[in-house]
Amino acid sequence: MSRSRLRARLVPYLLVLPGWLWLVIFFVVPTLVMLSVSTMTGDLGTGFKQTFHWSTYSDGWRLYHVQFVRSIVYGLIATAICLVIAYPVAYWIAFRGGRHKSSLLFLLLLPFFVSFVIRTQSWNFILSDNGMVISRLKDWHWVGQDFHILATPVAVIGGLIYNFLPFTVLPIYVALERVDPALLEASADLYASKTAAFRKVVLPLSMPGVFAAVLLTFVPVTADYVNAAILGGTKTTMIGNVIQTEYFTNLNYPLAAALSFILMGGLLIGVFAYAKSLGTDDVLDMAGA
Amino acid sequence: MTALAGEALEASLNEKPRPAPRTGRRRAGRWLLPAWSWLVILWLCSPIIVMIIFGFNNTKGKFNTNWQGFTLRWYHQLFAIPDLTSALKNSVSIAVIVTLIATAMGTLLGIALGRHRFRGSGSVNLLLFANIAAPEVVLGASLLSLFLTLGVPRGYWTIVIAHVMFSIAYVAVTVRARMAGLDPSLEEAARDLGAGPLTTFGKVTLPMIMPGVMAGALLAFALSIDDYIITSFNNGSTQTFPLWVYGAAQRTGGSVPPQVNVMGTLIFGFGVLLAVLGAVSNRKKV
Numbered sequence: 249m250s251r252s253r254l255r256a257r258l259v260p261y262l263l264v265l266p267g268w269l270w271l272v273i274f275f276v277v278p279t280l281v282m283l284s285v286s287t288m289t290g291d292l293g294t295g296f297k298q299t300f301h302w303s304t305y306s307d308g309w310r311l312y313h314v315q316f317v318r319s320i321v322y323g324l325i326a327t328a329i330c331l332v333i334a335y336p337v338a339y340w341i342a343f344r345g346g347r348h349k350s351s352l353l354f355l356l357l358l359p360f361f362v363s364f365v366i367r368t369q370s371w372n373f374i375l376s377d378n379g380m381v382i383s384r385l386k387d388w389h390w391v392g393q394d395f396h397i398l399a400t401p402v403a404v405i406g407g408l409i410y411n412f413l414p415f416t417v418l419p420i421y422v423a424l425e426r427v428d429p430a431l432l433e434a435s436a437d438l439y440a441s442k443t444a445a446f447r448k449v450v451l452p453l454s455m456p457g458v459f460a461a462v463l464l465t466f467v468p469v470t471a472d473y474v475n476a477a478i479l480g481g482t483k484t485t486m487i488g489n490v491i492q493t494e495y496f497t498n499l500n501y502p503l504a505a506a507l508s509f510i511l512m513g514g515l516l517i518g519v520f521a522y523a524k525s526l527g528t529d530d531v532l533d534m535a536g537a
Numbered sequence: 538m539t540a541l542a543g544e545a546l547e548a549s550l551n552e553k554p555r556p557a558p559r560t561g562r563r564r565a566g567r568w569l570l571p572a573w574s575w576l577v578i579l580w581l582c583s584p585i586i587v588m589i590i591f592g593f594n595n596t597k598g599k600f601n602t603n604w605q606g607f608t609l610r611w612y613h614q615l616f617a618i619p620d621l622t623s624a625l626k627n628s629v630s631i632a633v634i635v636t637l638i639a640t641a642m643g644t645l646l647g648i649a650l651g652r653h654r655f656r657g658s659g660s661v662n663l664l665l666f667a668n669i670a671a672p673e674v675v676l677g678a679s680l681l682s683l684f685l686t687l688g689v690p691r692g693y694w695t696i697v698i699a700h701v702m703f704s705i706a707y708v709a710v711t712v713r714a715r716m717a718g719l720d721p722s723l724e725e726a727a728r729d730l731g732a733g734p735l736t737t738f739g740k741v742t743l744p745m746i747m748p749g750v751m752a753g754a755l756l757a758f759a760l761s762i763d764d765y766i767i768t769s770f771n772n773g774s775t776q777t778f779p780l781w782v783y784g785a786a787q788r789t790g791g792s793v794p795p796q797v798n799v800m801g802t803l804i805f806g807f808g809v810l811l812a813v814l815g816a817v818s819n820r821k822k823v
Contacts, residue, residue, distance in 0.1 A: 257655075259649075259653065260649040260652075260653035260655040260658070261649075261655065261657075263645040263646065263648055263649035263653075264645070264646055264649045264650075264661055266641075266642045266645065267642035267643060267645060267646040267705045267709060268646070268661060268664070270642060270701060270702060270705060271664055271665075271668060271702065271705060271706070272664075274680060274683070274698055274699070274701075274702040275664075275667075275668055275671075275676070275679075275680075275702055276664070277683060278679035278680045278682055278683040279679045281679065281682045281683045281686050282678065282679040282682040282683075285682045285685075285686065333577060336570055336573050336574065337573065337574045337577050337578075339570065340570040340571060340573070340574045341574065344570065344571070350816070352574075352578075354812070355578050355581075355582070356578060356581065358581065358582055358585065358809070359581050359582070359584075359585065360759055360763075360808075361759070361804070361805045361808035361809055361812075362584075362585050362588065362801055362804070362805050363762070363763050363765075363778065363779050363782065363801060363804070364763050364765060364779065365765050365779040365782050365783045365786075366584075366588060366779075366782055366793075366797065366801045367584045367585070367588075369782065369783075369786050369791070369793060370584030370585075370587050370588050371584055372786070372791045373587065373591075373602065373791065373792075374583070374584065374587060376602075376791060379602070410580070410581070410584075413577070413581065414581070463670070467670055467672055468672065468673065470672070471672030471673060471674050471675065472673075472674075472766075473674060473766070474765055474766065474783075477787075478783075478786065478791075488672075488674045488766075491674055491678060492674070492769070495678060495681065495770070501682070501685065504678060505678065505679075505682055508674065508675045508678045508679065509675075511672060511674070511675060512671060512672060512675040515670075515671075515672060516667070516670065516671070519670055
C-alpha cells in the first residue's frame, strides 16, 4: 500500500479524534465515574470509599419510586398532548405553508431565542395566584377564591408541554416535508377520499417523524426539573428535583449517582428498545443521529 | 437541544419554497388548520411578549408584577445590578468560547461521518446519539462526579468544558446531514483539476457545507447561553445569566428585577437579527 493511500485512510480518524476525545473524557468517563461513585459508602466529612454497596440502588428505588413513576407519567401525558398539538401544525406548515413555510417555521423556533428559565419564569408570573389570569377569573366568579394553578400537576405538565413542543413539531415537519405531493395526486387519481389519502399515505409516511418526536420529547420531559421547581409544589416533585437535592442539599453523592443511573439506564433501555422495535435506522435517522 | 432544531433552523433559513399541492375543496381544513396553528404560535410567543412588555414597566417597588406605566428607565439602568451584569458577561463570553471550540470539533466530526466510511464510524455515531439522548440532569451529574473525584475546583472553565461536551454532537449531526447531501463528484472534479486536498477543502467542501456549519454554530451558541441544568451542576460559585435569574426568582418567590426582562429582550432581538441576516445573506448567494 502506498504512503498516500495510508494517509487517506488515516484522514477520517484524525478528523474524528479531537471531538471524540472530548466526548470520551467528559461524557463516557464521567458516566463510569458516576457508576463507581454510586456503589461507594461514607459521607462528605470522612470521604467516600468504594465498598460495592449495590443496595444503594434498591434503597434509591424504595425511597423515590413515587417520583420516578410520577416523572414517567408526566412524561407520557406531556408527550401525548404535544403530539396532538404538534401534528396539525406540522401538517399545515408542510402542506399549506407554500412560500411562507420558512417564516412559519421560524416563528415556531422564536422561543429558542429567549432563555428557557425566563420563559418558564414568565409562565409562573402569568399563572400566579394573584396574577393577570387567575385574578380576572376570580373577579368574574368563574372560579372559587382559593382556586390556583401553580403547584398543581396542570401547571407542571403545561410548562413541560410549552417548553418541549418545538421538539415535537420539528421531526414531524421534517417527515411530512419529505412526502412527495405527487403521491397525494396519485391517490386522488385512484379515487381515494381525502381522509383515505391521509390515513393510507400521509400518516404512514410521517410515522418515522412521529417516533422521533416521541423520543425527543419524552426523554427531556421525563428528566426535567426546572418546570417542577418553578411551576410546581411539593406534590409535583419529579426525579430530576430529587437528584438535584441529593447532590446539593443532602450531599449524598452515592445516592444521587445511583438515582441518575437508574434514570439514565431506564431511559436509554427504553429508547433503544423503542428504536429497535420500530426499525432503528428510521428512528435514529429522524432523530438526527 | 436537538440536532433537528439545527436542521430545521437551517431549512427555515435556506429553504426554497415548494409550491403547495393543488387540492380541491376543503371545508373545515381551510380555516381550522391555520387557526389552530396560529393559536399554537401565539401561545408559544405569549411569555416572550409578557417579558418584553414588562421590561418597559415603571415599577416602583422591588417586585415587577403589576403594570404601572411605561418607562425606558430599565434600559438606562440596564447594568445597575453588578451581579446580574457579571452573570450576563460570563454567559456571553462562555457562549462565544464554546461556539468556537464546539463548531471546530463538531464540523470535523460531521465531515468525517458524512463523507468517509471507516471502521468504528458506527460506534462514533452511537456515541453522538447517546450524548444527545442522555438526559441533561444525568450529563450534569456525571460530570460533577468526575470533577468531585478528581478534586477539580468548579467555576468558569468547568462550565466551558460542560457546554462544549453537550454542543459537539449537535454541530456534528447538523454538519453530517449537510455533508451527506453533497455530491462527492464536485470534490473529485476539483482534484482532477489539480487542486490539493487542502485547496479542495477550502475552495469546494467548506463553502458548500457552510450553511450547515453556521446552523451548527448558531445552535451551539443558543444551547450554551440558555443552559441551566448542566451548568447548575458544574458552576461552583460562578454565575451565568440563567442561573442568576433562577436564583433571583427563587429568593423573591417568582419576581425578577426588570433588568432581566430588558436583557432577555435584547438577547432575543439580537438572536432574531442574526438569524434574519443569515437568511438574507444566504438567499443572495443562492
